[in-house]
Amino acid sequence: xxxAFLPRKIDFFEIFDNALGNLTKTTNVLVxxxxxxxxxEEKTSLIHDxxxxxxxxxxxxxxxxxxxFLTPIDREDIHALASTIDDVLDLIWGAxxxxxxxxxxxxxxxxxxxxxxxxxTAEILQKALKELRAKSYAHVQEYCIEINRLENRVxxxxxxxxxxxxxxxNDPIFIIKWKxxxxxxxxxxxxxxxxxxxxxxxxxxxx
Numbered sequence: 060x061x062x063a064f065l066p067r068k069i070d071f072f073e074i075f076d077n078a079l080g081n082l083t084k085t086t087n088v089l090v091x092x093x094x095x096x097x098x099x100e101e102k103t104s105l106i107h108d109x110x111x112x113x114x115x116x117x118x119x120x121x122x123x124x125x126x127x128f129l130t131p132i133d134r135e136d137i138h139a140l141a142s143t144i145d146d147v148l149d150l151i152w153g154a155x156x157x158x159x160x161x162x163x164x165x166x167x168x169x170x171x172x173x174x175x176x177x178x179x180t181a182e183i184l185q186k187a188l189k190e191l192r193a194k195s196y197a198h199v200q201e202y203c204i205e206i207n208r209l210e211n212r213v214x215x216x217x218x219x220x221x222x223x224x225x226x227x228x229n230d231p232i233f234i235i236k237w238k239x240x241x242x243x244x245x246x247x248x249x250x251x252x253x254x255x256x257x258x259x260x261x262x263x264x265x266x
Contacts, residue, residue: 069127071123071131072131072191074119075120075140075188078144079184079185080185081112081116082113082147083178084109085106085148086151086174086177088106089174090171090175092155093174094171099158099164103158103159110148110151110152113144114145116141117142117144120137131192136261140257147247147254151243151247154240157240161240163237167237169220169223169241170241172216173213173217173244176248184206184254184255187202187203187255187258190202199258199262200259200262203255203256206251206252206254207252221238224237
């Protein structure tokens with residue numbers, strides 16, 4: 060279910076805005092499905108659709124990058140941004156897919172909490188990109204600092220969740236299942252921080 064959101068005239072910032080908008084929609088659905096797992100299967104399918112839309116956008120960016128001589132930011136930064144945004148989507152989809160495979164029907168409060176942090180991070184990334192396009196570099200850095208703070212918070216939550224799994228759960232299968240899901244969500248947060256690092260690097264090149 061690919062969305063018709065590619066501009067006729069190539070505009071890398073517009074495509075990246077669409078890609079981060081797609082990521083934000085994905086995290087919105089992730090939070091909704093974790094808070095209300097009654098329609099888990101429907102939401103899983105929707106996240107899969109968004110992940111495929113992300114693949115289409117990434118392919119489009121790479122294709123246009125190979126055809127475009129002049130780019131608004133360095134070519135390696137465009138490539139890195141496209142690849143890393145795609146990685147985040149893949150990891151979120153991986154977490155949801157694992158839950159479907161493992162037949163996990165009731166997300167833990169900890170999973171909900173990390174999903175909410177991913178949602179906030181995606182929204183901030185989209186704002187940071189808009190500021191980058193406007194060359195409001197100080198605002199980009201402020202948003203990147205906030206993303207780093209959120210990633211550190213997710214790291215702490217992940218550590219606490221592992222401790223809780225091992226120390227408060229006697230079911231080894233439950234531990235294995237949730238450790239896998241938590242790891243995908245934590246890795247998604249790490250990759251979001253990588254996006255922020257790329258944006259900061261771009262800012263440093265222009266200041």
